Amino acid sequence: MTGKWYTMIYDPRVEQDHCIRTQFKLLDQSPNFASFSTIRHSIRASDGSIRILHGIGRKYGPDPFSMLITMGQANEPCPYFPVKVGQSLSGKNENYKYLVLTQALKQPTIVLARDPEEFNNQYREEVLDYLTRFGYWKNPLTGTELINTDWSKCNKQELFYGQIEEDENEKIEGINRIERGGLLNQLEGKEKRK
Incomplete structure (x- = not known):
C-alpha cells in the first residue's frame, strides 16, 4: 500500500479540491498490525493554492484489507476502508493497481490508482461497473454522483x-x-x- 496514489474518482460533497495525490508511508509493522501516515497534496478549487493534509491508517489482523484510513479532511465522519482492490497482473499483493475506499453507508467513496493513465486504459470500466452495480456511484439520499478526475489537466x-x-x-x-x-x-x- 505504500507509495503514491492518485485520486481518480471522488465524492464532490466531501472533496472540493482537485488533482489529489496521496502518499502512504509505513510507520510501524508487525505480522498482524501496521500503521502508516497519509500525506495528501491537492489544489484548492477556491483559489488554486496547494493544500497539504495529513492522516493516518492502521491495518488490523492478517487480512491485508482489514484497515481503516483517514485522509485528514475536517469533514470526514469516519475512516475509509477498502471494499475492492485491483490486483497487478503479476498477482503480487504489494502491487495493487487501484483501491476503492468507502465509509459507512457507502458514502463517501473514493477510488485511488497507482498510475492514472494505466487506470484509465485498463481498469476504469471495471471500476465504474462495480461502483454502479453495488450502489456506490449515486448517493440515494442526495442524488449526487461521484466525479472523475482528469489527470491530464493535473500533470x-x-x-x-x-x-x-x-x-x-x-x-x-x-x-x-x-x-x-x-x-x-x-x-x-x-x-x-x-
Missing part, C-alpha cells in the same frame, strides 16, 4: 508536489537530527554528572 502539478515532498522529507530529517541530538545531549549530561 503540471506533479513537479510541484515532488518539491513539496522533498521539502517535507528534509524537515523530517532535520527534526530527527534534532531529536537524536537532544537525546545525545541528555545522555552526555548524565555522563558528566556521574
Whole structure:
C-alpha cells in the first residue's frame, strides 16, 4: 500500500479540491498490525493554492484489507476502508493497481490508482461497473454522483508536489537530527554528572 496514489474518482460533497495525490508511508509493522501516515497534496478549487493534509491508517489482523484510513479532511465522519482492490497482473499483493475506499453507508467513496493513465486504459470500466452495480456511484439520499478526475489537466502539478515532498522529507530529517541530538545531549549530561 505504500507509495503514491492518485485520486481518480471522488465524492464532490466531501472533496472540493482537485488533482489529489496521496502518499502512504509505513510507520510501524508487525505480522498482524501496521500503521502508516497519509500525506495528501491537492489544489484548492477556491483559489488554486496547494493544500497539504495529513492522516493516518492502521491495518488490523492478517487480512491485508482489514484497515481503516483517514485522509485528514475536517469533514470526514469516519475512516475509509477498502471494499475492492485491483490486483497487478503479476498477482503480487504489494502491487495493487487501484483501491476503492468507502465509509459507512457507502458514502463517501473514493477510488485511488497507482498510475492514472494505466487506470484509465485498463481498469476504469471495471471500476465504474462495480461502483454502479453495488450502489456506490449515486448517493440515494442526495442524488449526487461521484466525479472523475482528469489527470491530464493535473500533470503540471506533479513537479510541484515532488518539491513539496522533498521539502517535507528534509524537515523530517532535520527534526530527527534534532531529536537524536537532544537525546545525545541528555545522555552526555548524565555522563558528566556521574
